[in-house]
Amino acid sequence: MMQSIFDQYGWGNATASPLTQGLINQTFEVSSVQGEFILQNINTQVFKDPFAIDHNINAIGQYYNTNQTDQLFTFLVPNLRGETLIESAGKHYRAFKKINGIALDVLSTASQAKAAANQFGQFTASLIEFPIAQLKVTIPQFHDLALRYHQFEQAFIHGDANRISQAKEAILFLQSHQAYVKQWLHFTGHQDAHLRVTHHDTKISNVLFKEDAAICVIDLDTTMPGYFMSDVGDMCRTYLCPVNEACQDLNQIKVLPERWTAIQEGYLEAMGEFLTNFEKDHFAFSGQSIIYMQALRFLTDFLELDQYYRVERPDQNLDRTNNQIQLLKVFNQIL
Numbered sequence: 001m002m003q004s005i006f007d008q009y010g011w012g013n014a015t016a017s018p019l020t021q022g023l024i025n026q027t028f029e030v031s032s033v034q035g036e037f038i039l040q041n042i043n044t045q046v047f048k049d050p051f052a053i054d055h056n057i058n059a060i061g062q063y064y065n066t067n068q069t070d071q072l073f074t075f076l077v078p079n080l081r082g083e084t085l086i087e088s089a090g091k092h093y094r095a096f097k098k099i100n101g102i103a104l105d106v107l108s109t110a111s112q113a114k115a116a117a118n119q120f121g122q123f124t125a126s127l128i129e130f131p132i133a134q135l136k137v138t139i140p141q142f143h144d145l146a147l148r149y150h151q152f153e154q155a156f157i158h159g160d161a162n163r164i165s166q167a168k169e170a171i172l173f174l175q176s177h178q179a180y181v182k183q184w185l186h187f188t189g190h191q192d193a194h195l196r197v198t199h200h201d202t203k204i205s206n207v208l209f210k211e212d213a214a215i216c217v218i219d220l221d222t223t224m225p226g227y228f229m230s231d232v233g234d235m236c237r238t239y240l241c242p243v244n245e246a247c248q249d250l251n252q253i254k255v256l257p258e259r260w261t262a263i264q265e266g267y268l269e270a271m272g273e274f275l276t277n278f279e280k281d282h283f284a285f286s287g288q289s290i291i292y293m294q295a296l297r298f299l300t301d302f303l304e305l306d307q308y309y310r311v312e313r314p315d316q317n318l319d320r321t322n323n324q325i326q327l328l329k330v331f332n333q334i335l
Helices: 002-009 050-067 110-126 145-158 161-166 168-176 179-188 228-239 257-271 283-303 316-334
Strands: 015-019 026-032 035-041 086-088 091-097 196-198 207-210 213-217 224-226
Touching (some): 002 026, 002 086, 110 196, 110 207, 110 257, 145 283, 161 283, 168 283, 168 316, 224 228, 228 257, 228 283, 228 316, 283 316
Antiparallel strands (some): 015 026, 035 091, 196 224, 207 213
16 A cells, blocks of 8 residues: 555655654655655544645645745645645545654753744744635634533533543532633634634644754644634643643642743744734633643543543543643642
């Protein structure tokens, strides 16, 4: 099968090695006479419309080619027929030119947090003039807090009775913080909250590093119109704490203040001149809303018997929920 894909691109003497860092798409590093490439099989269970993703990456790439020719970017590679999304054995594939850099699995220093935050901010800043109406929505209502709370309410009504009883404390906490939803609606409905080109998945592995410098944003599948809070909030959720949502020991969940400072400094160095005062006033709320949203999503899935997130044991989504609740509590303590 691989050889038939190589033939579509005209890659001679090509070999492919699997990369295991990504969780959604299947990714390979390809070496060929023509050079080195990254080849991906798009997970269409998660991304229902791979053509929308292909359209968005090409639209941004064409914008850079026209307006910012020195921009380092994950340009798609066309096959011999000029296509950047191909089908083989019922699966959809795309290829990128390989960019020399390292994707970190774990964030270890505040300087890395600042560099990554700055790079994600630069990505949005570089596309301030991009005609955002050209972008397609790749996952509808992905970061819609009102929708996530509604899904949580439905799970509380229709979910598994035993699990509802088991999760009583977490349910009460999330219900008691419903004001976040009202604040989210207030923000998104305000005239000074602007839709921009937003990455939506700003974990540390989605930016390439060369030594200590962040050089390029990668994994643009969720890039679509959005609010700055999505990117900043996801950085807060994944950068602030030295352990991730898999940690079951709540005593290990803490916020490192220097990383909170790093996120603010790094992002605002790139985007400070573009954000409105109203948006800047909601910088901390970015972290609160996205952490709270993730807790809602984990608990919703737990109450619905683990239909969305992969689990290895029955209580895993409840543990993830409690992890995010604790992260929200300690984040609020430093604000």
